[in-house]
Amino acid sequence: MLSFLLPFAAQVIHQAVQKIPNNEALGELLVNICIEILEKAVATTKTDVDDQLLATVKSALEKNNAD
Numbered sequence: 001m002l003s004f005l006l007p008f009a010a011q012v013i014h015q016a017v018q019k020i021p022n023n024e025a026l027g028e029l030l031v032n033i034c035i036e037i038l039e040k041a042v043a044t045t046k047t048d049v050d051d052q053l054l055a056t057v058k059s060a061l062e063k064n065n066a067d
Contacts, residue, residue, distance in 0.1 A: 031061065 020026065035058065042050045 035061070 020030070038054055038057070042054045
């Protein structure tokens with residue numbers, strides 16, 4: 001059932017994101033939500049590559065926020 005609903009949910013989310021206005025504060029919130037989702041996804045895998053990728057993304061965001 002999940003494999004049936006997931007593509008539909010992804011389409012709904014994609015359409016909703018397209019309607020979100022460009023706003024700096026909202027952008028920061030969306031980035032934080034995406035990082036939380038990535039952390040959950042990475043926790044479910046057994047590879048080190050995705051752990052390294054997540055660490056790189058988080059490091060880049062921290063550097064970006066420091067500038």
